[in-house]
Every structure is written in C-alpha cells, then in structure tokens.
Amino acid sequence: MKAIEKSQIALVIFSRNYATSRWCLNELVKIMECKEEENGQTVIPIFYDVDPSHVRNQSESFAVAFAEHELKYKDDVEGMQKVQGWRTALTAAANLKGYDIRDGIESEKIQLIVDYISSKFCKSDYSISFLQDVVGINAHLEELKSRLQIEIxxxxxxxxxxxxxxxxxxxxxxxxxxxxxxxxxACFLANVKRKCKKESTSFFTKYPSL
Structure with missing residues (x-):
C-alpha cells in the first residue's frame, strides 16, 4: 500500500480472473483513492483478455466472482460494504481511458503503453526544474534543437x-x-573529457531509431 501511495502512475491489468483476488481488489480501491487526492496519480486500465464492459458492469466472469464474495460475506455488514467498495472501484477504473489489448499483436500494444508512459513520466523533473534558473539556458537549448534535428x-x-x-x-x-x-x-555519460590545454568540448549524439 505504501508503494501505491508513492507512485505517480498505476497500471491496472484486468484479466478474466481479476475479481477472484480480494488482494487485487483491495489494491484497486487504494489506487482509486490515491487518484482522488489533490496530486492524484494517473491510473491507466489495461484490459487483457477481458471485455471492458465486463469489468465496468461486473458481468460474466466478474459476476461469478462477486457472487462468491457476496456469499462469503452475506452475514457480515462490514464485509458487504467492502464488496460494494470493490464494485465501485472496478466501475470507476473501467470508465477511465486505457488500453484494450485483446486484439492485434500483444507486443505492439505493450510497446504503445511503454512509449506513452515514457513520454509523460520519464523526464528528469529535478534537472528541468533546476535548469530553469540558469540564465540564458533556453537560447542554448533552442540552438541545439535546431542543429540536432531530432525528427530526422x-x-x-x-x-x-x-x-x-x-x-x-x-x-x-x-x-x-x-x-x-x-x-x-538514451544514456548520458558525464565527465568524459579530452585532454586539452585551455579548451574542452561536450558532445550530444543522436542515433537513429533501432
């Protein structure tokens, strides 16, 4: 639960048997609670071999799982409240924008997810924040961008x-x-120097996509 609290992003991977696990359902409730906080984390549902509507409406295999949960807690008021919390969390999560990877090539779908997360969350916030205070840095960055031509x-x-x-x-x-x-x-190698008397050089090299 502490790991969930400290995460910026949560990937919830729904499978046909997801709702049979009380542990998974408890984690999902925690994830959705963290999403609602002031600086809430981003939650991305992944529908793996399951229809999103089955998750949203707790139907098909999810209906079977919840029938077992309700049977277990039928004489327990707190238990039934927990079951309702699971239902609410499932519906809320399934209504979020996510990825349905039932069709197509699985590896390509996974790569799309990785690329999306990388583009949004893998920047060095500390470095960017720190460098904003460096006088004249933006002009240098724009000059380098024009010379690197990253799109080529x-x-x-x-x-x-x-x-x-x-x-x-x-x-x-x-x-x-x-x-x-x-x-x-990408890899940044610092303190790689060529011996010169008075001047030195730093390099940024861009290679084509593999």
Missing part, C-alpha cells in the same frame, strides 16, 4: 566548445533531459 532518422553529433567552467556539461545535460524521452534508448 540519422546519426548527428553536436559539439559544445569553450573554456572549462562555462557550463558545457550543464547545457548537454539539459538537452538530454529535454529530448531523451523521444528516443528508444
């Missing part, structure tokens, strides 16, 4: 040249944090 599928290197201590690595890290989420793979 080829190899491109841009060198940032100047005397030590003027912020070359800072600019390279800033452009990495800004653009790396658009690439399928």
């Amino acid at each position: 599928n080829d190899v491109r290197s841009v060198g940032i040249w100047g005397i030590g201590g003027i912020g070359k690595t800072t600019i390279a890290k800033a452009i990495f944090d800004t653009l790396s989420h658009q690439l399928k793979a």
